[in-house]
Amino acid sequence: MSLTRQDIEATTIKFLSEEFEVDPSTITPEAPMKETLALDSLDYVDLVVVIEQNFGMKMKGEQFMKLVTFSDFYDHIEEELAAKA
Amino acid sequence: MSEKTPKWSGKSKGFPLGYRIFIFVIRNLGVRAAYLVLGFVVPWYVLTSWKSNKALGVYFARLRAIVPGIKGLNYFRSYMAMGRNIIDKVAVQAGLEARYTWEKVNGQGVADLIGAHKGGLLLSAHVGNWEFASHFLKGHPGKVNIVLLTAEDERIKAVMENELSPASFNMIPLSKDMSHVFKMNNALMDGEVLCMHGDRNLPGSRVYTADFLGAPAEFPAGPFALAAAHKVPVCIPFVIRTGPMKYSFFGSDQIPPGTSRDEIFKRYVQEFEAIVKKYPLQWFNYYDFWQHADPTSDR
Numbered sequence: 254m255s256l257t258r259q260d261i262e263a264t265t266i267k268f269l270s271e272e273f274e275v276d277p278s279t280i281t282p283e284a285p286m287k288e289t290l291a292l293d294s295l296d297y298v299d300l301v302v303v304i305e306q307n308f309g310m311k312m313k314g315e316q317f318m319k320l321v322t323f324s325d326f327y328d329h330i331e332e333e334l335a336a337k338a
Numbered sequence: 339m340s341e342k343t344p345k346w347s348g349k350s351k352g353f354p355l356g357y358r359i360f361i362f363v364i365r366n367l368g369v370r371a372a373y374l375v376l377g378f379v380v381p382w383y384v385l386t387s388w389k390s391n392k393a394l395g396v397y398f399a400r401l402r403a404i405v406p407g408i409k410g411l412n413y414f415r416s417y418m419a420m421g422r423n424i425i426d427k428v429a430v431q432a433g434l435e436a437r438y439t440w441e442k443v444n445g446q447g448v449a450d451l452i453g454a455h456k457g458g459l460l461l462s463a464h465v466g467n468w469e470f471a472s473h474f475l476k477g478h479p480g481k482v483n484i485v486l487l488t489a490e491d492e493r494i495k496a497v498m499e500n501e502l503s504p505a506s507f508n509m510i511p512l513s514k515d516m517s518h519v520f521k522m523n524n525a526l527m528d529g530e531v532l533c534m535h536g537d538r539n540l541p542g543s544r545v546y547t548a549d550f551l552g553a554p555a556e557f558p559a560g561p562f563a564l565a566a567a568h569k570v571p572v573c574i575p576f577v578i579r580t581g582p583m584k585y586s587f588f589g590s591d592q593i594p595p596g597t598s599r600d601e602i603f604k605r606y607v608q609e610f611e612a613i614v615k616k617y618p619l620q621w622f623n624y625y626d627f628w629q630h631a632d633p634t635s636d637r
Contacts, residue, residue, distance in 0.1 A: 272563070273544065293543035294512035295485075295534075295560030297519045302567040311523075314516030 255338060261308075261330050265323070268307050272299070282324035289323075308334065361428055369429045369437065369583070376421040384413045390624035397627065400551040401618050411618060419619040423467050423579060435473065439584040442474055448573045448589040452480035455529035457570040461561055461602075463537040463610050466578035466620045467585060471533075472507055474577065474587040483525050485518070485534040486511040507533070526568050536561045536606050537623070545630075548607045551614070555628045562606065566599035574609040578617050588613065 256264070262282075270277040273290040280289060292300070297317055305311050310333050320326050356379070363372045384391070391413050398411040430438065451458040452475065460482070462468045475482065484507045510521045510532070522532060536557055539545055544559035565572045574590040590609050593602055614621045 272567070291542065291544045293540060293558075293560060294516075294518065295558070295564060296544065297516060298522045299560065299563045299567045301519055301523055314519030317516055317519070 256308075256334060258327060258331060261327050261334075262323075264307055265327065265330070268303055272303050280323055282327065283322055285321055286323055286326060287321075304330075310334070310337070357424075357428075360425055361432070364425060364429050364434075365432060369425060369434060372425045372429070373422060376418065376425065380414055380417045380421060383417045387413075387417075387624075393624050393626045396629075397551075397621075397623060400553060400628070401615070404552040405615055405618075408618065416619050419579070420622050423620070423622070426579070426583075426585075427467060427469055430470065430473070437583060439581070440470075440473055441580065441584065441586040443586050443588050445474060445575070445587050445589045447592045448475070448575050448587075449478050451571050451573050451592055452478050452482060452531050454571075455480055457526040457529050457568065458531045459561070459565045459568075459570055459572045460531060460533040461536045461565070461572060461574050461606055462533065462576060463535050463613075464622045465537075465576050465610070465613055466617065468533075468535075468575075468577055470577040470585050471575060471587065473585075481508060481525075481528075481530040483508045483510050483522070483530055483532050485522065485532055522564075526570060532564075534561050537610065537627075546603050548603065550607060550611055550627070553628050556630050557603070557607070562599045562603040565593075565602050566597070569595045571595050572597070572602055572605075574606055576609075576613050578613065578620055580617075 266277050266280045269275070269280060269290060273292075273296070275290060286292065290296070297314060300317070301312055301314075308330055310330075312329075316329065320329060360372055360375070363375055394413055394416055401408055401411060426438070448460065451460070460471075462471075472482075486509055510518050510525070512518050525532060539556055539558045544563075545556040546559045546562065547554050547556050549555070550557075572593040574593075576588045578586050578588060580586040590605070593605055
């Protein structure tokens, strides 16, 4: 099953807003991930699990350091899914 | 539940020279001599620790409002309790373990959780002397990893590590390079246990709010969200100084895997409040725990 960019965005907004209890409208492509979700060091451990549950891929801690905005995150997921296909 | 900015600075109380002096006294003159020295040091803390005193005053007021007839709450006794706690920690790590009495009040849930090798979380607090859990859990099969806040005073940790024997448990510090994410996930996948405290927020982190000692207070969201996301069992253990040279281990029953984060959080607050009410001078909390959950407070 291949996911379009729109699917990735919709899925991400749904699970992140539920997991981190933020207004879905605040998750825009340009918004900074860390600040929008109020992520602390421990939350990234949580984030790895919910990403794996939703996209079937395991992210490494250091990969998060390169992701600033949600757009960066969507790019990363797209690349990983394409590499897996 | 809500998200706000917390207050704790992330620093532990004390300073390296003080620790070195006490390590010297304990090694050369004994534990009771160190308690005696403490009796001279604590008045200085009482007179100079204005911010801590103010926070303690708020805490004592909460306790008095919710525990009718509670007695013995004062700054001197609070700082003495913390000092004795540190002295005991140093003494045990320096090999004087046999001089203490150890009592396990209820530890089967924790022992089963660690022994099952299926991953799990131990959620404790800055109550009593958690480090002594290693004494109670000695000999149990299974590996426990302590998750450390990087904001804890590195100088104090360095002194403790240099002067004393290695820690019994594996340590995973929360680090800026995110290496802890890999280590913590791997530990849980390998059936190991993570242990962390649930009563301290760091600036900018997510928080959950619950009534604690009769008023809304904020707790870090991370530990509870982590337990729920990983679907691992949780236990809530505390190690309390219950008499002169005596420590007791209190462990909750297991909270089964798959329990919601709200339920895990609720259970934690209940267990935490119960132990704080029973041993009020052993919660080593020196900032206003309720400040940010209070809508009338300054931000």
